[in-house]
Amino acid sequence: MAIKFGRPIELRDTPRRQTDALASPSLDLAIRMRRNRKSEWARRLVRENVLTTDDLIWPMFVVDGHNTRTPVASMPGVDRLTVDQIVRDAERAAKLNIPCIALFPFTEPALRDEQGSEALNPDNLVCQAVRAIKKEFPDIGVLCDVALDPFTSHGHDGLIEDGKILNDETVAVLVKQALTQAEAGCDVIAPSDMMDGRIGAIREALDDNGFGDVQIMSYAAKYASAFYGPFRDAIGSAKTLTGDKRTYQMDSANSDEALREVELDIAEGADMVMVKPGMPYLDIVRRVKDHFAMPTFVYQVSGEYAMIAGAAANGWIDGERAMMESLVGFKRAGADGILTYFAPKAAEKIRAET
Template identity: 65%
Template sequence: MNKKPLARFPALRLRRPRQTDWSRRLYEENNLSANDLIWAVILKDGKNVREPIAAMPGVHRLSPDEAVKAAIQARELGIPALALFPYTDADGRTEHGEEATNPDNLMCRAARIIKKEVPEVGLMADVALDPYTDHGHDGLMRDGEILNDETVEILIKQSVVQAQAGFDVIAPSDMMDGRVAAIRSGLDTAGFSHVQIMAYAAKYASAFYGPYREAIGSAGVLQGDKRTYQMNPANSDEAMREVALDLAEGADSVMVKPGLPYLDIVRRVKDEFGAPTFAFQVSGEYAMIKAAAQNGWIDGERAMLESLLAFKRAGADGIITYFAADAARAIHK
């Protein structure tokens, strides 16, 4: 790219194309549409449940029947897919997270009913044990150590029951080594070669996950932290190694999480690999924008759209976000 201007001021005036709406639209380098959005939805057992989440204003835990309504909204708004995450009460959690592999667990029941009523909307399943373990970690734990290979064996079973329930995309968020290849093999063996894997390839040990942990019920049970398996926020080259491994193991797409604090990682991933690249605008990012808007400190709608456009500018092909429905409505105005 020629970085030197072809002319100089006053012959060249970069403000000229900005003077009118039609011209600004013609010169626009990046565009945000509903097609770029995956709607993050928190599930809760029951019926007719719409339970507000205090740390995430405007977001509710939804029972499966209410999640169907969200899927119908997604279809009407042109949002291609939902990403589902389960809330689990403390008394539903166990040391080994057995509920993760229950073919009739909350995630699977919700997937079956959504696919029956709204089959054209894609469903993405989070794969990890943290919603189901009594210690709040993404994997099995022994004497304070997270067990990698033993956890992967459970994740294979979890992925297969989710595929059987109708999920279109399996999204392992656990950050165990080797899990993408193992899950791909498990899905193929079980007859689900058509089911995609979107790997949480560069998932950082971030402070921005706090509201989500409240949303799924793991905030009060988490023992210690997740720095032995989630990435150090200081590292960038390591993310490239993680992405390379996941793609080599059969991931159809990769994800960077969190989003806005890691736009440089999104850009590097897209530039270095050219693979389908997604970003997760996590709960803390959502909560900050909503809180500032509620206090009148920022224009909430403009900040929401600007933050989402930043992902596209950085090279993301799509964004998982709690803002999806609100953003799609704003885009359609």
């Protein structure tokens, strides 16, 4: 039924209620969208998307030392944690019913080299943290990032020769890094490097080495983004990174290309796929979810966190409401889960409200 200015055209000929428009201004509207918004219970009843603690993955930063929490200046409210402290936050995550945590290391500069060799050390910070967490809280999911950037002196995700990031040679190292992490007890391998063919190579190696149950969450559509800045502060690669990552991460102007990236990773054996960053790429999340119907994740990255947390700290926005609005926006776009530094805060808010 065609509707124009509220009153169905088909009804235009039927007698109207007699009203004196001036004395009692009242539009003759059959449909009033505001009725379903009239009170909190009514809004709850028609709500289409709900954020739960099951949707959250909490990224954490691990640093060498003991019993120390060091604030990351560009991420207000986020700390680098020593292994014993990460176990305490894992406990907090478990109590908040957050299903999974993600680990990122701050590697001492002396341990970084051109090849990122520390990534293959079975006793590196990430492996230590995985073992410590799994010992105390075996039921929480632990996700480990696969890429060389926290370990290389140049801050790139792969090996470099003559200024070029080598693809196949890098994949060979990433396979070893993934096996090292699986050996430590990691549940989900999450390659974030954007080399071609790494998902298939890692899947094959995991299967050949008795890690058939270890899942792969692929950073399938990862864009070269300015929003990663605070993360690079947190892992200590901001100052050392030479150049940018545009020869391997995606061009922010592209959308069809994201579907091709995701399609390849699914074909190579990804169990879950991810779009990153989040807020500027909600259209990509929606396309990926609609196209592949895969478990689809989104990373609300450090710069997105910093924008909200920083503005809130200045009193420019209501931080809690902006946090929740941004997170439900990901659900609305089709995400099954969100990696977010807000995870503990959001989980606490959800718990307080239910």
